[in-house]
Amino acid sequence: MEHWLIALIIMIGYLVIALVVGVWAGKGQDSNSLDEFAVAGGKLGLIVMWFLMGGAVFSAFSFLGAPGWAYEKGAPAYYIIIYTAFAILPWYIIGPKISKIGKKFNLYTLSSFFRIRYRSKTLGIIVGLLALLASIQYLATQLTGMAHIFNIMTEGRIPFWLGALLAYGIVVVYVATGGLRAAAWSDVFQGLLMIIISWVIGIAIVNQLHDSMGVMFTNIAAESPGFLQIGKEGSTMGTIPFTTTILVSVIGFLMWPHLFTKSYASGPKVIKKTVLVYPIFALFLVPLLLVGFAAKGIVDANLIESADQVLPFLITTVMNLPGWVYGLVGAGALAAAMSSADAITHNATLETTDGVIRTIFKDLSDKTVLKIMRIGVFVIGGLAYIITIFGGQGLIVLLLGAYGAIVQFAPGVYSALYWRGATAKGVICGLVVGAILNFYFQLVADSTPLGIHAGIIGLIVNVVIMIVVSLLTKSERSEEEDIYIRS
Amino acid sequence: MSKKKFNTIYIVIVTIPFLLLIFPLFELANRATPIIMGLPFSFFYIILVILITFLGVLILYRFDPDHKLEEGDE
DSSP, X not given: XXXXXXXXXXXXXXXXXXXXXXXXXXXXXXXXXXHHHHHGGGOOOHHHHHHHXXXXXXXXXXXXXXXXXXXXXXXXXXXXXXXXXXXXXXXXXXXXXXXXXXXXXXXXXXXXXXXXXXXXXXXXXXXXXXXXXXXXHHHHHHHHHHHHHHHHHTTTOSOHHHHHHHHHXXXXXXXXXXXXXXXXXXXXXXXXXXHHHHHHHHHHHHHHHHSSHHHHHHHHHHHOGGGGSSSSTTOSSOXXXXXXXXXXXXXXXXXXXXXHGGGGGXXXXXXXXXXXXXHHHHHTTHHHHHHHHHHTTTSOGGGXXXXXXXXXXXXXXXXXXXXXXXXXXXXXXXXXXXXXXXHHHHHHHHIIIIIIIHHHSTTXXXXXXXXXXXXXXXXXXXXXXXXXHHOOHHHHHHHHHHHHHGGGGHHHHHHHHHXXXXXXXXXXXXXXXXXXXXXXXXXXXXXXXXXXXXXXXXXXXXXXXXXXXXXXXXXXXXXXXXXXXXX | OOHHHHHHHHHHHHHHHHHHHSTTGGGGXXXXXXXXXXXXXXXXXXXXXXXXXXXXXXXXXXXOTHHHHTXXXX
């Protein structure tokens, strides 16, 4: 049998299992409960929680982008491991606090977290809309990853639109039926699969191409020493961009609405334990970086369209591997993309229905909201699909900027938890100016001063404006404020 | 140990290793050689710092005042 056909059969097999696991997980739970759909009743256990957080982080970017960075840029790719390991750590302190607040006010979203604390509908709606924009951008990346995998592993036989439709269609179906619980359980399955596959493939590739890791790095260090350093002659990234990229990722990580709202899905103890075992996930990225380094000097950069394709290119073209390896790598990469896509689709739906629609139309019953949410999964899923496949370039560019806007939520969130003086006007002004500056430096300006990440520039101005405006617009002490700070 | 004191110690313990991994302090390890356990020095150093950090957090967890109180919280 042809390689591509075996690969296709394995990948389809994987998709069927993913669908069954997802739909099965949602079974037996109260299908009319809004709480169950949104936060799995607040009762997710440690293992499931761990995979849910890990799966959301381990995305198409980790499987395709991380080897791509190591191959193209070298040492700067370490940033991926550093931020993955450290960004979870603040959750140990703020996660349990947010969890208690969420239970008290029955919250599902980041948007309602803002709305209640600052008693401002406008702020809630701004947060909900920014979250939606950023989510669709993130989804577009995952969908592109899924489509590439199908395309390359079947040697071009599955067109771009069909690959994305197959994989993402399944995600939409199990999220709409089973809500967060379905996303979480399919992440356990997908997480295990991608971890095993990444280690096996990483070690196999390094050993086959270079005898051993030591030999490989000794050669790279001898031929191009700058490649393994940051900010030195011959290196691909300066020290300031490296540091600020890590900072923006570490601060922004927990501000991603789909990760933030996971605090509501579990108790304080599970949250703390998730943090303790989390670094294992960060270390799973190591073999994927090794794959990228292994391709250095072996894959001709002119032969691939973008560095992201270096892993599948190695498998299909450079190394003469059997078809079932194609299939496994394809399944692993699909798992990585789908386990992020499910959490984001689920959350984008929550943010728009609970955060925006419910804020505008107040009298909706829980049952109606649940119905809107289920339909919303299909609407948002469809929107993300259409933008990815047919979307105009301009729209994609706009959405790219939205990604950097996520980090602008941080001052409002931390003030809500620790600073009584913060007011709605202060947070709104800071957020809006921060987001605009970020858009400006990402989309309009050619470069930023000193190479500082656009998100960090926005963040600094955001914090200053928030503090100044808050001090000028003192508000009365409210009960919500007390509960947020004391939780 | 009070909750407040614990939180302060936690923040200090995780911030120090983080600073070791970004510039200017990362300059200390910003070298390709020697190759240790098959990895360039900087790569090895990053993994080592991450492991030590989480070992520290794991030990710290034993002293968390919430640790015993919330036994029935799962």
